[in-house]
Amino acid sequence: MKALVLTPATKEVSIRELPIPEPQDGEVLIRVHAVALNPVDANYVAHPLAEQEQRVIGTDFAGVVTAVGPDLGSSSDLRAKVGARVAGFHQGACSTNDRPGAFAEYITAPYDLLWAVPDSMSLEAASTISMCGLTAAQGVFARLGLPCPFDGETASSADSANDVTNVLIYSASTSLGLYAAQMVHLAARSSGRKIRLIGTASSSKHEFLRQEPYKYDVLVDYRDPNWMEKVKEATDGEGIDRAVDCISEGETVYKVHDTLNENGKMAVFRGPKGGQYDPTNLRIKPIYGSAWEGLGHEIGYNGITIPANPEARLFATKFFSFLSTAATDGKVKLEPNPVRLMPGGLERIVPDGFALLGDGMVSERSTSRREDYMRPISAEKLVYRLVDEDN
Structure with a gap:
């Protein structure tokens, strides 16, 4: 599979071929259809916290479950079934911990930290909700x-x-x-x-x-x-x-x-x-x-260690279960951010998306690019499509 990989020592990001990961107990394998950008994605590439030789970057994603972990074969949860449309977020390069990010063609994730996307919502729109929605909650x-x-x-x-x-x-x-x-x-x-x-x-x-x-x-x-x-x-x-x-x-x-x-x-x-x-x-x-506390892991962040927070993880699972009810009752719980669909897939995230986001203060964002999709960001999310939903 292709993935967007950071080399922290040089701050270089490139497309790499990596093995498709295998889901462990409690996890599902997701074919990523769309990813949404957040300021942290650009910031921690320009100013890496990651200490690994290489690290898959990225936070928000949406896609389709293609395989489930060994213990989930008989699960009745919609999010743990092959073919489920799901969304969630990873920590990307925003910590010292060795956890891969979301900007890849395939990723694994704990099923209870995902939410089931209703048929009425596109995966591009769904990709805008998870991290920012949990942060707001x-x-x-x-x-x-x-x-x-x-x-x-x-x-x-x-x-x-x-x-x-x-x-x-x-x-x-x-x-x-x-x-x-x-x-x-x-x-x-x-x-x-x-x-x-x-x-x-x-x-x-x-x-x-x-x-x-x-x-x-x-x-x-x-x-x-x-x-x-x-x-x-x-x-x-x-x-x-x-x-x-x-x-x-x-x-x-x-x-x-x-x-x-x-x-x-x-x-x-x-x-x-x-x-x-x-x-x-x-x-x-x-x-x-930190929104990352919701993922339930210890976090190495800006020179400090934030211990795993079971209460924050439980809150996150309740939030994602709440969002998931839309898949069965048809009533969307959160309206997604307006989407600016950016061209080019994984290859254009850094030269275009990160150029718009900048790597410092929000108040200091600027770009001299003339393309319409490079206009200043306002009341919308930058989204990249990795694959069409009918593929």
Whole structure:
């Protein structure tokens, strides 16, 4: 099979021929049809954490099960059956651990960390959901404590006493922001709680974000120097109860923090080192965690070791089981990000996709390329098709 392989010592990425992996107990073999790009894919190629001689890169994937592990032959779970359409994510080169990524023609994965894709959704669209969707779910439910529709009521009694919970999503049109908004609405529907959803985004995206499934109550332009004051005004002077900073870089952390009321909480998705902020300067400490914890392994990351977290893995399995119910009841649980289908397959991920993503801060992205598919990224995911679904 072909795979996109990083040589960490030289930071070079190339297409290599590798043996097709064999599924072990609890795993399935997947023919990958589509992969979606995330900023971490480019960042940890330019700044490798991987210590192996070679490492398959990549995070999000969707495809079709072609074989199952020795213990799954009699499983009744749809995700453990040959022919199942599934999606999930791998850690790629984003750790020192020896675990291959998703950018390959065939991969293996634990079946319970996959979700069954409904027939109504393309595999290209499904490839955009897994990592970013779980990240949003971890932030909104596990860290901010909003009621979770698949993991029980997690709200505190103090939250429940409020007539309206004011939730801010900074950078609402990002991939993470699009999923976070849907999580907030799931929380409201599952609990009956009144939530006022407030977002920051470029004014050109406001009409899009007012529509289903995002349905923001209030939107402000983050370029407006008075956006923080406008956010506070939208809360009737109460301040923000829960905030999701989808950028989590330097000034965004400080500014989102300043919209919080005295009992507020905020979720961030980059640590102080990568995000270049100092938590000691903040009265309310941002809550940070890693999506990779959901995979259930020990993680070697930026000079530290994050121990395996069984609770995070259990949360991930519940989340993916929740998404999988769409395959049987036909009701899609999360609307996928808008897809920008990029040309060229595996061979063009690095020269095109990574060029668009950049390898540093989101605010520093730029490209001089003129092709339409190389336009700046906004409210969409870059997706590469590896094989047509009818093949």
